[in-house]
Amino acid sequence: MRHVPTGLIVLFAGLLAGCQAEQSALAPHGDQATEIAKLAWLLFAMAGAVLAIVLAAVALALHAPDRVRKRLAGSPAVIVGGIAFPVVVLTFLLVYGLSLTASESRGGTADLRVEVTGEQWWWRIAYPGQNGESIRSANEIRVPVGANVEFVLKTADVIHAFWVPSLGGKVDMVPGRTNRLTLRAEREGIYRGQCAEYCGGPHAWMGLTVVAMPAADFADWLEAEAATSLTPADDGAWAGRELFLGAGCGGCHTVRGTNAAGSIGPDLTHFGSRRSVGVDTLPLSPENIARFIEDGQHIKPGNRMPPFRIFSGTELAQLSNYLAGLK
Amino acid sequence: MRRWRHWLRIAAILIMLAAGGGFLFAWSGLYNVAASSGHFAITEWLLAFVMQNSAEARAPLVNDPPPLDDPALIRLGAAHFQIECVSCHGAPGIKPSPVMQAALPAAPYLAAIDLKWSDKELFWVVQHGIKYTGMPGWPTLQREDEVWALVAFLKDLGRLDATAYRDLAFNTVAEADAKRRIADGNLPDMAQQCFRCHGSAEAAPISALVPSLNGQSPDYLVAALAAYAEGTRPSGIMQPMAATLGDDDRRKLAEFYAGRPKLAPASTAGSATDLGRTIAVDGIPDKGIPACLSCHGHDADASFPRLAGQSAPYLANQLRLWRKGVNTATPGAEIMAPIAQRLDEAAVDAVAAYFASLADDSAGSPP
Numbered sequence: 001m002r003h004v005p006t007g008l009i010v011l012f013a014g015l016l017a018g019c020q021a022e023q024s025a026l027a028p029h030g031d032q033a034t035e036i037a038k039l040a041w042l043l044f045a046m047a048g049a050v051l052a053i054v055l056a057a058v059a060l061a062l063h064a065p066d067r068v069r070k071r072l073a074g075s076p077a078v079i080v081g082g083i084a085f086p087v088v089v090l091t092f093l094l095v096y097g098l099s100l101t102a103s104e105s106r107g108g109t110a111d112l113r114v115e116v117t118g119e120q121w122w123w124r125i126a127y128p129g130q131n132g133e134s135i136r137s138a139n140e141i142r143v144p145v146g147a148n149v150e151f152v153l154k155t156a157d158v159i160h161a162f163w164v165p166s167l168g169g170k171v172d173m174v175p176g177r178t179n180r181l182t183l184r185a186e187r188e189g190i191y192r193g194q195c196a197e198y199c200g201g202p203h204a205w206m207g208l209t210v211v212a213m214p215a216a217d218f219a220d221w222l223e224a225e226a227a228t229s230l231t232p233a234d235d236g237a238w239a240g241r242e243l244f245l246g247a248g249c250g251g252c253h254t255v256r257g258t259n260a261a262g263s264i265g266p267d268l269t270h271f272g273s274r275r276s277v278g279v280d281t282l283p284l285s286p287e288n289i290a291r292f293i294e295d296g297q298h299i300k301p302g303n304r305m306p307p308f309r310i311f312s313g314t315e316l317a318q319l320s321n322y323l324a325g326l327k
Numbered sequence: 328m329r330r331w332r333h334w335l336r337i338a339a340i341l342i343m344l345a346a347g348g349g350f351l352f353a354w355s356g357l358y359n360v361a362a363s364s365g366h367f368a369i370t371e372w373l374l375a376f377v378m379q380n381s382a383e384a385r386a387p388l389v390n391d392p393p394p395l396d397d398p399a400l401i402r403l404g405a406a407h408f409q410i411e412c413v414s415c416h417g418a419p420g421i422k423p424s425p426v427m428q429a430a431l432p433a434a435p436y437l438a439a440i441d442l443k444w445s446d447k448e449l450f451w452v453v454q455h456g457i458k459y460t461g462m463p464g465w466p467t468l469q470r471e472d473e474v475w476a477l478v479a480f481l482k483d484l485g486r487l488d489a490t491a492y493r494d495l496a497f498n499t500v501a502e503a504d505a506k507r508r509i510a511d512g513n514l515p516d517m518a519q520q521c522f523r524c525h526g527s528a529e530a531a532p533i534s535a536l537v538p539s540l541n542g543q544s545p546d547y548l549v550a551a552l553a554a555y556a557e558g559t560r561p562s563g564i565m566q567p568m569a570a571t572l573g574d575d576d577r578r579k580l581a582e583f584y585a586g587r588p589k590l591a592p593a594s595t596a597g598s599a600t601d602l603g604r605t606i607a608v609d610g611i612p613d614k615g616i617p618a619c620l621s622c623h624g625h626d627a628d629a630s631f632p633r634l635a636g637q638s639a640p641y642l643a644n645q646l647r648l649w650r651k652g653v654n655t656a657t658p659g660a661e662i663m664a665p666i667a668q669r670l671d672e673a674a675v676d677a678v679a680a681y682f683a684s685l686a687d688d689s690a691g692s693p694p
Contacts, residue, residue: 156613246628251610251617262621263612304615306665309658310630 023192025165029212031184032104032168039100046089057081104169110150110182114141118153118160118173120199121206121303122266122279127222135226136254138266140209140274142225144218145188153179158200164193164210172197185212192280201302207280228257229269229326240322243315247308255326265305272326278303289320362431374432378457386447390471395446395479399535399640402495404480406524406533407473407564409496415461418496420489430461437484438492449478467561469653472644474563476536498523501530514583515576520568528587535640541587544629548581550657559656592636594683603681606674616669619678622662630659635685642679646670 028037060068071077115134117124125141126134143149153162155173163170168183185191193208213221232238241258244250250260256269266279275284278300282288292299293308293316311319344351352358366374393400409418415434417423427434444452454474456464465474480495487495505522508514525540526532532539540548554560555569572580605611610618621627623634634642645654649667654660670678 243628246626248617248622248627248631251621262610262617264610264615264617304665306662307658308662310628310662 022190023165023194027166029189029191030167030186032182033166035100035104036169039097042096043093046093050089053081101169104181109148111147112143113150113152114143115152115154116141116162116173118155118157118162118195118199118206120157121195121202121300123206123208124156124266127225129226135222136267137225137270138268139276139279140211142211142213142218142221143183143185144215145185145212147215148182148184151181151183153181159197160195160199160206161197162193162208163196164191164208166191167193167210170196185210188212188214190275202300205279205281205300205303207276209275209280211275224273224327225270229255231257232322233325236318237322237325239315240318240320243311243319244322247310247319252305268323268326270326272324284324286317286320286324289323290316293320362429365431371432374459378460382444382448382451385451386445389447389450392446392450392475392478393472395475395482397479400476400479401483402480402534403473403524403536403564404476404478405483405492405496406498406537407477408480410520410523411567412477419484419487419492421492427461432460434461437481438487442481442485446478446482449481450474453477453481465563466566467558467563469561470563470648472648498526498530498533501527504529508583514579515572517568517572517576518580518583521580525584526590531590532638535638536644538637538641539590540584542589543581543585543632545578545581545585546629547632548584549577550630550659552577552581554657560654560660589636592684592686594639594680600677600680602674603677603679606670606678607681607685611674614669616666616674619682623682632659634682637682639676639679639683642682643675646675646679650675 025033025040026037028034057072061072064072113128115126117126123139123141125137125139127137129135151162151171153171153173154177155175157175159175160173161170162173162181164183166189167185168181171179171181173179189212191210191212193210195203195206195208199206232241244255245258245260250258250262252262252264254261254263254267254269256267260268272284276282277284277288278292278296281300282292292305293311295307296303296305297307395401408416413421414424415427417436417438419438423434423436442449450471452462454465454468454471456462483495493499501522502519504527505514505519509516509518522530524533524537526537528541551560552569552572555562555565556572558566569577606616607619610616610621619634622631625633625635627633646667648654649660649664650670652664652668655664667675
């Protein structure tokens with residue numbers, strides 16, 4: 001082992017570059033994620049130390065004088081190095097890891113409680129309203145910076161897992177159970193999450209965005225989110241609204257303030273204020289909305305929305321402009 | 328020596344004839360393919376023997392039939408037979424056209440013979456046709472339900488006299504209406520066939536398996552005819568009709584039906600269940616089933632059909648076709664097929680019964 005192969009360096013450098021993005025357990029921006037990152041680094045460090053000790057022992061076994069090699073093969077060395085050392089090290093790591101898990105899942109006093117339900121293949125989100133009603137949204141969670149946010153995690157069908165690596169640990173969403181996870185974002189930013197338990201079909205396209213914003217902005221945003229949908233701004237958007245209702249979109253989607261009250265798919269009341277189309281699949285734009293309406297099965301194969309190829313080009317533009325205007 | 332060479336030459340010519348004989352015979356035109364020339368008795372026997380055995384060997388692979396004594400199935404089969412089959416095969420009171428009687432083999436006059444075929448053998452023959460006889464296969468292999476309708480009629484054929492056949496295969500009131508309108512120049516000649524099966528303002532469709540078209544949007548009807556003609560919506564019954572209609576005639580017929588008042592519901596409200604109503608009005612969100620009326624309500628988009636008052640067997644049959652993945656290529660079917668596949672058998676029957684009992688579809692429609 002005179003030198004490390006350059007290919008290996010390039011490979012690992014490439015992997016580490018991925019850690020700088022908005023979805024990384026090694027780029028923590030919350031208390032819980034910080035603790036987890038600390039544990040991860042500790043694990044790396046200790047694993048490194050153990051590896052060094054083992055390599056040293058191998059080197060000694062091969063090249064040291066007979067006297068040293070004899071001692072290395074003796075019972076005391078085996079008892080200390082082979083039994084006592086691993087027991088101590090692994091016990092320490094186990095206790096540390098378990099206590100960390102316990103403290104993280106205990107939560108604390110929550111400043112805000114957000115209900116997140118995993119569905120095939122999107123996230124149903126509900127914030128508490130002022131009068132106990134719930135404010136419904138989907139696929140994008142907004143939280144105030146510095147607040148302890150308790151996520152109430154459920155599933156509507158199969159096992160999903162809620163994981164926003166930069167903010168904290170991964171918690172499964174198990175049928176028939178309600179799990180809880182308290183996270184705190186310590187600074188403004190956009191944190192990406194992912195369903196982290198294979199849930200069938202387009203599981204890989206079940207992303208999630210958490211937007212941490214100043215508390216005052218969050219309050220304004222939540223008030224806007226609680227309101228009914230915006231009235232269309234112009235004739236084109238009105239035509240889009242007619243198309244939305246006439247084509248039966250309301251059978252699956254809700255747009256509060258219209259007759260569209262379906263609960264099968266994501267709530268679209270303020271769809272235009274979100275950042276993506278098709279659950280984090282495409283950036284939000286009228287063009288991408290149109291693409292998803294017509295050809296969603298190629299953009300996110302297996303998703304549960306049938307393709308709607310019943311519109312003319314003009315109609316499709318009107319419909320997607322209406323949806324993009326639902327700020 | 329000269330004699331020996333002489334025989335050698337003859338032998339060589341004979342060998343060449345034997346080697347290339349088949350080809351030369353075919354090339355020469357000596358074989359008489361004239362239908363009028365008939366077959367030798369042994370050839371006729373051999374061909375029939377091969378055909379019988381071929382159908383018999385393949386019949387066990389045919390899926391089990393639906394109940395073939397269903398009057399809706401028999402009447403649909405009869406009406407289709409009258410349109411597509413009668414000119415070659417005749418019917419009780421209707422002699423086959425001399426044209427196919429001059430074919431070889433002549434098309435059998437089915438009303439005059441005893442059909443000795445089993446249900447599945449008949450199905451196989453009707454679905455696939457028979458090589459070298461002029462008997463065509465069904466235009467699509469996907470619509471087994473349609474083939475069974477014809478088989479159901481053929482099984483019933485033996486007991487029919489001329490009057491019984493006329494009552495079964497014709498829609499007298501509707502066709503009289505059609506003839507008047509064709510004579511007035513308002514509708515294309517095809518209207519008589521349209522009216523025969525789909526009825527008119529006065530008469531109901533000929534069979535519960537055939538939809539009433541009254542009050543549908545013209546856009547929906549024109550799109551459906553185009554899809555049938557192109558085969559994107561597979562149907563061996565509708566495709567030959569739609570394919571021969573020009574764009575103007577399709578539009579005329581669609582506008583005509585769109586302007587007809589709706590018929591009374593196909594069945595009474597008593598036949599509807601809570602499950603059917605729930606699916607139609609609210610859907611079953613947990614199973615990903617949206618309310619039917621969100622797309623099929625009174626004010627929904629013109630590209631979707633209206634279902635209120637439609638017969639339950641027709642609706643259930645269409646839903647089952649989607650469930651089987653038969654009709655998935657049109658823009659409407661791309662939307663409907665995945666939803667139909669989320670319905671179970673009980674839900675299919677319940678929701679079909681609900682719409683059959685519904686006079687007014689304005690409930691649940693968008694503002």
